[in-house]
Amino acid sequence: MLEIEDIHVNRGGTHAVRGLSLTVGRGEIVSLIGANGAGKTTTLSAVSGLLRPRKGRILYRPDETAGAIDLTAMKAEQIVAAGISHCPEARQIFGNLTVTENLRIGAYLRRDAEGVAKDLADIHRRFPILEERGSVPGDKLSGGEQMMLAIGRALMSRPKLILFDEPSLGLAPILVEQIFDILEAVRADGVTVLLVEQNAAMALDISDRAYVIEAGEITLSGTGRELATNADVQRAYLGAA
Amino acid sequence: MTFPYLLDQLVNGLILGSMYALVAIGFSMIYGIVRLINFAHGDILTIGAFAGLAAFASADLPFPVVILIVLVAGAVVGMVIERTTFRPMRGSPQVTGFIASLAVSIILENLAIMILSAQPRTFHIPAYLNTLVHLGSVSVRVIDLTIVVLAIVLMIALVTFVRFTRIGIAMRATAENYDVARLMGININRMIMLAFAIGSALAATAGLMWGAKYGQISPLMGALPGLKAFVAAVIGGVGSISGAVLGGYILGLAEVLFVGLLPPALSGYRNAFVFGALIIVLLVLPNGLLGRNQETRA
Numbered sequence: 001m002l003e004i005e006d007i008h009v010n011r012g013g014t015h016a017v018r019g020l021s022l023t024v025g026r027g028e029i030v031s032l033i034g035a036n037g038a039g040k041t042t043t044l045s046a047v048s049g050l051l052r053p054r055k056g057r058i059l060y061r062p063d064e065t066a067g068a069i070d071l072t073a074m075k076a077e078q079i080v081a082a083g084i085s086h087c088p089e090a091r092q093i094f095g096n097l098t099v100t101e102n103l104r105i106g107a108y109l110r111r112d113a114e115g116v117a118k119d120l121a122d123i124h125r126r127f128p129i130l131e132e133r134g135s136v137p138g139d140k141l142s143g144g145e146q147m148m149l150a151i152g153r154a155l156m157s158r159p160k161l162i163l164f165d166e167p168s169l170g171l172a173p174i175l176v177e178q179i180f181d182i183l184e185a186v187r188a189d190g191v192t193v194l195l196v197e198q199n200a201a202m203a204l205d206i207s208d209r210a211y212v213i214e215a216g217e218i219t220l221s222g223t224g225r226e227l228a229t230n231a232d233v234q235r236a237y238l239g240a241a
Numbered sequence: 242m243t244f245p246y247l248l249d250q251l252v253n254g255l256i257l258g259s260m261y262a263l264v265a266i267g268f269s270m271i272y273g274i275v276r277l278i279n280f281a282h283g284d285i286l287t288i289g290a291f292a293g294l295a296a297f298a299s300a301d302l303p304f305p306v307v308i309l310i311v312l313v314a315g316a317v318v319g320m321v322i323e324r325t326t327f328r329p330m331r332g333s334p335q336v337t338g339f340i341a342s343l344a345v346s347i348i349l350e351n352l353a354i355m356i357l358s359a360q361p362r363t364f365h366i367p368a369y370l371n372t373l374v375h376l377g378s379v380s381v382r383v384i385d386l387t388i389v390v391l392a393i394v395l396m397i398a399l400v401t402f403v404r405f406t407r408i409g410i411a412m413r414a415t416a417e418n419y420d421v422a423r424l425m426g427i428n429i430n431r432m433i434m435l436a437f438a439i440g441s442a443l444a445a446t447a448g449l450m451w452g453a454k455y456g457q458i459s460p461l462m463g464a465l466p467g468l469k470a471f472v473a474a475v476i477g478g479v480g481s482i483s484g485a486v487l488g489g490y491i492l493g494l495a496e497v498l499f500v501g502l503l504p505p506a507l508s509g510y511r512n513a514f515v516f517g518a519l520i521i522v523l524l525v526l527p528n529g530l531l532g533r534n535q536e537t538r539a
Contacts, residue, residue, distance in 0.1 A: 050420055080426035092421045094414050101410050108411055109426035157426065 001026045001063070001161055001192045002047065007056030007072075009039075009046045016042040018216035019056070024161070024194050026063065029187050031195040031203040031224070033237055034213035040196040041089055043213070044163045047194070048086035049076035060084065060161075081109050085159035089166050091150040095139030099130055102138050102149055106156030115158070123152040126185075144175040151182060161192045168199045180206055200237035204228040212237070248379050250501040251494065256385055256454060258493025259392035263447040264470030265477065265485035266399065267319075267440025273480040274416040274436045275331070277338040281322060281345035282444055283467010287353060287460060289315050289445025290452040294364055304370065308391065308446065315445025316438040323437035328430065346464075353460030361459040364452035388450045395443060396486055403482065412436060416480075444470075465512070469496075472519040478532020487530060492518070 002024040009017040017039040024030045032040050045051040047058055053072055060082060062068035071079055085106075094102050103123060107116045124131035127148040133141065141149060147167060154162055164183065168176040180202050187193050197203035204210055207224035212233060220227065227233045264286060271279045292314035296307040326345055330338050370384040403409040415422040415432040422429050444467075451466065452458040469492060477488025496515055500508045522529065 048424060050423060075428075076423035077426040077428050080424065086424045088421060088424060092418060094417050094421070096413055096417050097410060101413075104407070105410055105414050105425050105427075108407065153425075 001028070001061060002194065003057075003059040003062050003068070004043070004047070005057045005059065007043075007046055007053040007058060009042050009051055009053045011042045011045070011051060016216055017046065017053075020213070020216065020218055021056075022211050022218060022221070024192060025208075027187065027190065027192055028208045029183065029193040029195060029206055031197055031207040031210045032213055033197055033200040033203055033210060033227075033233075035236075036198070038213045039216040040213055041165055042216075044086060044165050044194070044196055047071060047079075047163060048084060049074055049079040050086075077109070080157055083158075083160035084163065085154040085157050085161070086163040087150050087154035087165065087167065090169065091143075091146045093138035093141070093146045093149055093153075095137060097138055098135050099138060099141065099149055100134040102153050103130065103156055106153035107158075109157065116156070119156055119158060123155060126182075127152055144171055144178075147171060147175070147179055148182075151179075151186070155186070155191075159191060161194065162186065164193065164195045166196060166198060168197065168202065176202065200233070201228070201239075204233075245378050246501075250497055252379055252381055252385065253501075254494035254497035255490070256388050256450075256493070257497055258490035259389050260447040260450050260454075260466065260489075261470045261473045261493045262486045262489025263392055263395065263443040263450075264467060265473040265489045266396070266482055267444045268471050268474040269477070269479055269482055269485040270436045270440045272474070273482075274412065274433050275327065275338070276335060277327060277342065278471070278479075279327075279345075280339070280342040280467070280471075281349060282342075282440070283463040283465075283470065284346050284349040284353075285315050285318060285441045285444040286448035286451060286463035286466055287349070287458070288318050288463075289448030290364070290458040290462060291353070291357065291448075292445065293449035293452055294362065294458060297365065297367070301367075304367070304387070308449065311445050311449045312442040315448075316442040318445070319437040319439075319441025320434050322441075323434050327437075328433075350461055350464070357460055359460055361457045361462075364456050364458050366453050370453065384453050388454060391446070391450070395446065399439065399443070400482065408432075408435070469512075469515050472515055475519060475529055476522050478529025480533065481529070481531045484529055484531035 004020060004022050006019050006021050007017055008019060020043060032043065034040055042051060046053050049071065058071040059068040060071050069082060097105065103120060110116050129145055130149055130152055138149065167179050171179065176199065183193060183195065184206055195203055204224040204227050210224050210227045211218050212220040212227065220230065220233065264282065267282055271277060289311045293307055293311045296302050296310045322345055326341055327338060330341055366384060372383050373380045374383060374386055403412060411427045412432050412435065414425060415427055415429045419429050448463065470489065473488035473492040474485045476491060477484030492515065496511055499514050500511050
């Protein structure tokens with residue numbers, strides 16, 4: 001679904017990602033775990049087109065017969081149109097827009113009014129609170145509600161691949177569990193997931209495969225279970241002694 | 242002072258306020274989306290006035306067509322200014338854009354003087370626009386009525402567009418956060434250009450109104466109303482469209498009443514009064530009446 005080949009990305013003048021490669025297969029949940037400042041958000045921003053790598057390639061759907069799409073030459077809006085949705089760090093709800101407007105803006109590029117209405121109804125069914133609070137400005141929601149809204153908004157473009165940046169950040173433990181359940185449900189609907197997390201234990205638990213990123217490079221990779229039982233990972237990210 | 246006199250003054254205030262409001266909306270929209278105080282905005286008023294004069298004089302077109310021409314002329318000039326001056330500066334410090342807008346203003350004013358000469362011109366309007374209409378105890382010209390009605394129609398159209406349409410929502414999203422707007426698939430350059438186009442079209446219409454109402458236009462005519470409309474935008478809370486409308490009408494009414502109700506000896510101080518009001522508002526309500534506390538664009 002996605003092949004990142006040896007990308008170098010600068011962010012705010014620092015060389016944040018240094019020769020990173022990873023692949024995400026169709027229908028997988030793949031997570032990228034690492035410390036603060038390791039280059040996780042920068043990697044996602046390069047995929048969604050907010051940042052442009054200065055070296056390397058990012059190929060989307062390399063398994064298609066129509067041929068792979070090189071995302072590195074594309075604008076953010078073209079990447080959304082191609083079927084990639086990026087649910088950004090810290091939720092980034094539009095606070096001046098109502099909850100419903102936030103959801104509708106997620107479907108900005110779509111022209112199929114019926115499909116949009118159906119997806120909106122699906123999201124309301126999954127998160128009834130978003131329907132209940134539909135006319136409330138986005139910044140009046142609680143943190144957990146905002147996370148649901150951010151996920152709903154990201155789904156409204158009907159993506160094939162979603163990038164999640166720290167969806168559990170700042171949420172109470174009970175909500176964190178709920179968010180991870182939602183991620184699994186999203187995958188069950190056939191959407192491929194690339195997940196960036198500091199909550200390594202939860203992320204590895206739901207991931208098919210995972211990568212560990214340190215100082216802009218991949219230092220380890222494997223299945224979720226392999227990494228969860230790896231001694232180095234346990235020491236550095238899972239809080240084991 | 243008689244009651245009809247007061248009523249006349251209120252009508253005049255409403256007319257002046259309509260024009261201030263239209264210009265102030267552009268200040269607010271442009272500030273809202275690029276965090277730029279565009280001091281060339283007042284000069285769009287001049288461009289609208291001359292475009293209107295040309296349309297009236299050359300072809301004797303019906304008034305609605307003249308309005309359309311002026312709207313389009315304003316929008317085009319606004320887009321050209323955005324594309325050539327402000328887009329290349331995006332991401333540079335706020336003061337850079339501010340100074341550039343002063344430069345654009347000086348260039349536009351001097352171009353107008355070179356091309357059109359600095360001599361004021363008479364702005365003739367068709368006779369039917371000068372006929373009197375009697376509304377109860379006040380008599381107003383058709384043009385006065387047209388100004389107020391047109392301003393209100395344009396404002397309602399704008400608010401409807403911004404609140405309810407897909408593009409309007411995308412504009413608000415862009416004003417709030419460029420990067421997240423891009424993640425929604427919004428072409429932010431197009432949204433910013435659109436904000437300049439709409440704001441400038443409204444300012445140009447105000448210029449047409451100004452010429453039609455006061456009968457005289459000149460290359461420097463936009464500077465002072467532009468500054469006052471900026472004051473109106475600040476009073477209402479810069480960045481807020483409804484604030485700009487409110488500020489425009491408050492300022493127009495206050496200015497006319499100041500001149501009309503106080504002793505004639507004070508009427509020479511009308512501009513001092515307006516800018517004095519700006520200082521007081523900034524001291525008491527730094528975010529204006531309806532403005533949010535906005536941080537500068539990162």
